[in-house]
Amino acid sequence: xxxxxxxxxxxxxxxxxxxxxxxxxxxxxxxxxxxxxxxxxxxxxxxxxxxxxxxxxxxxxxxxxxxxxxxxxxxxxxxxxxxxxxxxxxxxxxxxxxxxxxxxxxxxxxxxxxxxxxxxxxxxxxxxxxxxxxxxxxxxxxxxxxxxxxxxxxxxxxxxxxxxxxxxxxxxxxxxxxxxxxxxxxxxxxxxxxxxxxxxxxxxxxxxxxxxxxxxxxxxxxxxxxxxxxxxxxxxxxxxxxxxxxxxxxxxxxxxxxxxxxxxxxxxxxxxxxxxxxxxxxxxxxxxxxxxxxxxxxxxxxxxxxxxxxxxxxxxxxxxxx
Amino acid sequence: xxxxxxxxxxxxxxxxxxxxxxxxxxxxxxxxxxxxxxxxxxxxxxxxxxxxxxxxxxxxxxxxxxxxxxxxxxx
Numbered sequence: 001x002x003x004x005x006x007x008x009x010x011x012x013x014x015x016x017x018x019x020x021x022x023x024x025x026x027x028x029x030x031x032x033x034x035x036x037x038x039x040x041x042x043x044x045x046x047x048x049x050x051x052x053x054x055x056x057x058x059x060x061x062x063x064x065x066x067x068x069x070x071x072x073x074x075x076x077x078x079x080x081x082x083x084x085x086x087x088x089x090x091x092x093x094x095x096x097x098x099x100x101x102x103x104x105x106x107x108x109x110x111x112x113x114x115x116x117x118x119x120x121x122x123x124x125x126x127x128x129x130x131x132x133x134x135x136x137x138x139x140x141x142x143x144x145x146x147x148x149x150x151x152x153x154x155x156x157x158x159x160x161x162x163x164x165x166x167x168x169x170x171x172x173x174x175x176x177x178x179x180x181x182x183x184x185x186x187x188x189x190x191x192x193x194x195x196x197x198x199x200x201x202x203x204x205x206x207x208x209x210x211x212x213x214x215x216x217x218x219x220x221x222x223x224x225x226x227x228x229x230x231x232x233x234x235x236x237x238x239x240x241x242x243x244x245x246x247x248x249x250x251x252x253x254x255x256x257x258x259x260x261x262x263x264x265x266x267x268x269x270x271x272x273x274x275x276x277x278x279x280x281x282x283x284x285x286x287x288x289x290x291x292x293x294x295x296x297x298x299x300x301x302x303x304x305x306x307x308x309x310x311x312x313x314x315x316x317x318x319x320x321x322x
Numbered sequence: 323x324x325x326x327x328x329x330x331x332x333x334x335x336x337x338x339x340x341x342x343x344x345x346x347x348x349x350x351x352x353x354x355x356x357x358x359x360x361x362x363x364x365x366x367x368x369x370x371x372x373x374x375x376x377x378x379x380x381x382x383x384x385x386x387x388x389x390x391x392x393x394x395x396x397x
Contacts, residue, residue, distance in 0.1 A: 055385060056370045088371045088385070090330070090361055095370035163362060199334070199387060290330075293361070 002038070006031035025220025032212045032258060036123060037205070043122050044200050048193030052184055054082060056092060059109075064099045064174075068152070075105040076144030079112035080137070089290045094164065100171040103160070104152030107303075112144030115282050119204065120253035127261040132270070135318070139278065143310050150306060159299035204254045211255030218262035239315035242272045243308055246279025253281050270322050275315030283307050323353040323397065328364045328384070329373035338373040338387055345393035353397065 006027050010016055016023035059078045063071060089110060096106040116137055124133040157168055251259075260277045264270060283304060292300055327342050329335025339357050346353045358364065358376075367376055371385025375393065382396055 060370065091364055091370045091372055094361055094365045095368070098365065167365065195386070203333075 002034045003031055005034070021220045023220070025216040028219045029212055029216035032127070032215070033209060035126060036208050036212065036258070039122050039126055040119060040201060040204075040208070041197065043118060045193050045197045047118050048196035049189045051082075051196070052189050052192040056082060056088075056095070060096055060099050060101065063096070063101050063105060063109075066105075068102065068104075071102065071105040072108045072145045072148040073141075075101075075108035075148060076112045076141045079109035079144055080116035080141060081118075082113070089287060090294060093291075093294055094167055097164065098167050098171045098174060100174045102152055103157045103168070104148035104150075106148075107151050107156075108144040108148030111147050111282065111307075112140055114284065114287065115140040115143070115253065115278060117253055119200075120257060123254065123257040124260075127257060128264060132264075136274065136278075139274065139314055143278075143282070143307070143314075146310065147303075147306055151303070154302070156299055156302070159296045159302075161294055161296050164294035204252070207252060207255035208258070211251070211258040214255075215258035215262035218259070218266060222266055224266060236316070238269075239272050239275050239319065240308075240312045242276035243279040243311045243315065246276045246311075247283045247304075247308075248285065249280045250284045250286065251280050256280055269319045271315035271318030271320075274318060275311040278314075279307065279311050282311075323351060324378055325353050325355045325397075326363075326376040327355065327357045327373065328367065328369055328376060329357070330359050332372075334387055335373040338375065341388065341390045342375060342393055344390035345397065348390055348394040349397045351397055 009030055010023055010027040011018065014023075014026065016026065018024075059082060063075060063078070066074060093106055093110060096109070097103065121133060121137065124136055157165075160168055256277045260273055263273045263276070288300065288304070291303070295303070325342055325346070327335070327339045329338060335357075339355075342355055346355060364372065364374075367374070367381050369381060369384045373387065374384035375382045375388070375396075377397070388396075
């Protein structure tokens, strides 16, 4: 139905013909933007209804005292399903640390969080199908878990900075009482979900347009085999390069996904695409500026490098398999 | 009455600050509105999700926004 509208506007209203660059780009843009907006509105609201029962305080109380190995997995999973404004990264970090939660678990949470959120998943499902979505989610979780494990293995807590360090030491003796479980009335859930919808949608709609816009341009104007010709999976260096390029580029998961779809459709190898997109989202400048306040340079560099290596390996592996 | 708006730079935190200022006007009460951006203080209140609003040392809510009217009702 949306497709018909998109076709109508592009071909009838604007009088463009199929096959023309501008026509393809415009058609893609209209169709995808509308489809995504619709899906987002429905899903954000529905998820909002459920999510009101899962505030960060409960996650913390749950994670505190959990055995290490399970803790990384749980930390990562919770990171995937709880949202929070990226400016809460530090408060969450400090809050978890003060509860005695090992640094690695906190990082598992923080690493996975920007990568996986329901919006990203919805977009991926609708644009590139469930197989790639599953891959994306598993990689995101994997990076969080392995990252957390690694950081604890090298005793990264030695490399915390100033205030955070003090919090860590005090946290080792902390007792956290269980967060209260409240029964929340349907009416309140609806209020929360409605507010969440307005806030989240209000924050991301522009990103969707930007993302789909770039995707549309790629779709319409870049020849189908361009990527194959220039960056085909033959060259081993294309993956690390893609990962590195992703770092200074900042995008949240929302905008990057339409771009990811276009890259894949245009023949950029799956591994290279995922490495690039995940690197763009996970290694983001604003987040690092935040983390710098609690981590020494050494630790920050280690985290960076760790992400780079992880995504590069994943990229190579996927290119080899596909 | 002392109102502290807890939050670091992001847009939501700034919006809350504005809403709190408006709420004080709406309610007509006397209040000092302070924006708190340093982590030790935020932690002291046990707040993990910003933005958050603290009235006279007690956390009214955290991790969400509220309209000026809603805040005025809490003052």
